[in-house]
Amino acid sequence: NYNRVVNFGAGPSALPVSVLEEASKGLLNFQNTGIGIAEISHRSKEFTAFVANLEVLIRTQLDVPSTHRILFTQGGGSGQFSAVVLNMLARYRLLHPECTAADTVTDYVVTGSWSKKAAEEARRLGGGTVNVVVDGRTFSEGGKAFDSIPAHDAYKFSEDPALVYYCENETVDGVEFSHEDSSPASFPFHLLPKGGLVPLVADYSSSFMCRPIPHLADHAIIYAGAQKNIGPAGLTILIVREDCIVDVDAAAKLGATPVPITLSYKTLADSGSLYNTPSVLAMYISGLVLERMQKHGGLKHYEETNRRKAGKVYSVLKEGEAKGVLRRKVKEGSGSWMNVVFEIVGPDAEKRFLEGAEERGMKGLKGHRSVGGIRVSLYNAVTEAEVDQLVEYIKDFILQ
Ligand code: PMP
Numbered sequence: 001n002y003n004r005v006v007n008f009g010a011g012p013s014a015l016p017v018s019v020l021e022e023a024s025k026g027l028l029n030f031q032n033t034g035i036g037i038a039e040i041s042h043r044s045k046e047f048t049a050f051v052a053n054l055e056v057l058i059r060t061q062l063d064v065p066s067t068h069r070i071l072f073t074q075g076g077g078s079g080q081f082s083a084v085v086l087n088m089l090a091r092y093r094l095l096h097p098e099c100t101a102a103d104t105v106t107d108y109v110v111t112g113s114w115s116k117k118a119a120e121e122a123r124r125l126g127g128g129t130v131n132v133v134v135d136g137r138t139f140s141e142g143g144k145a146f147d148s149i150p151a152h153d154a155y156k157f158s159e160d161p162a163l164v165y166y167c168e169n170e171t172v173d174g175v176e177f178s179h180e181d182s183s184p185a186s187f188p189f190h191l192l193p194k195g196g197l198v199p200l201v202a203d204y205s206s207s208f209m210c211r212p213i214p215h216l217a218d219h220a221i222i223y224a225g226a227q228k229n230i231g232p233a234g235l236t237i238l239i240v241r242e243d244c245i246v247d248v249d250a251a252a253k254l255g256a257t258p259v260p261i262t263l264s265y266k267t268l269a270d271s272g273s274l275y276n277t278p279s280v281l282a283m284y285i286s287g288l289v290l291e292r293m294q295k296h297g298g299l300k301h302y303e304e305t306n307r308r309k310a311g312k313v314y315s316v317l318k319e320g321e322a323k324g325v326l327r328r329k330v331k332e333g334s335g336s337w338m339n340v341v342f343e344i345v346g347p348d349a350e351k352r353f354l355e356g357a358e359e360r361g362m363k364g365l366k367g368h369r370s371v372g373g374i375r376v377s378l379y380n381a382v383t384e385a386e387v388d389q390l391v392e393y394i395k396d397f398i399l400q
Pocket of ligand 1 (some may be wrong): 075170
């Protein structure tokens with residue numbers, strides 16, 4: 001129905017049909033107000049109640065402790081590349097009024113294109129030193145590809161950084177931290193600088209709500225754009241520890257870089273994420289998706305399904321690799337559940353693969369323009385039956 005195809009796109013990406021159907025009703029009349037969701041005041045009692053429930057849906061499913069606030073904003077992941085630096089430098093300045101900007105160090109774990117971009121933004125804004133804790137490319141053949149999560153002994157954290165940054169799932173390169181503490185590809189929480197509250201910042205844009213977040217309470221900030229697992233672009237979700245919601249104006253008086261008012265976490269927290277007009281429609285659809293997730297058994301259910309989905313795809317790729325038809329781009333143990341990347345071997349083979357997929361009603365498989373190849377995104381709304389359809393196609397393609 002609706003002539004929809006299977007959408008393996010990396011973001012914006014597939015959303016559940018039942019949610020889109022409900023949302024289309026809400027577009028015309030939100031909760032019997034007689035006003036559509038894209039038309040209603042963000043300060044109406046119906047919408048503010050919806051926002052409060054949106055927070056509850058995230059807090060309960062992710063088990064977010066009372067030490068952390070949940071905030072909503074706009075500007076996407078890229079907006080947070082800037083916001084985390086400015087807010088955390090302000091926090092550092094309030095903790096160390098005697099330090100100058102030049103004395104400040106920010107630590108970046110660079111495992112792919114998005115964490116690399118975030119580190120570049122810190123360099124633009126920071127004024128101090130950006131310490132690259134580890135660079136995933138160092139461990140690739142030729143030193144150019146982000147194709148693994150480095151082993152723990154490679155990480156060099158600073159003693160007292162203003163922030164320690166990592167990207168849990170690299171959407172372009174398809175590398176992801178393991179959630180098994182014992183895995184060499186897990187984030188080395190045990191190596192973080194000791195003493196005080198760790199200023200750990202994580203970009204969860206493309207893996208938010210696909211499984212529980214390990215060590216959540218040890219994070220200072222976790223953020224995610226909605227446009228992968230939970231909704232349309234336009235909504236950015238933040239989980240911020242209370243001590244990282246600071247008076248940025250007081251910090252500016254001490255010499256920290258002034259923080260634009262809409263990027264300040266304190267502004268968002270003090271206004272219940274309604275300082276200015278939020279992305280009402282994106283929040284609404286995300287709320288519907290999160291409600292549906294809860295009904296379907298919450299994160300445990302999604303974790304199990306997502307594990308199986310990724311397992312099926314990696315397994316058929318192994319078969320194809322053994323036959324010399326394709327090549328996985330990420331080393332064993334570091335592959336993402338959400339974005340699986342590979343190359344088809346041979347001239348024009350990639351084009352043939354994409355065309356064949358499209359003939360069978362599957363789209364969104366082209367790799368990111370910066371790296372090429374094929375990328376299969378397996379976000380929550382991609383069903384296991386749809387994954388089976390892709391696996392069948394890859395099997396047939398291997399035999400051709
Ligand atoms: N981080 C990650 C992991 C991403 O996948 C993306 C976008 N795909 C971004 C950051 C940037 O997000 P945005 O486009 O919302 O600025």
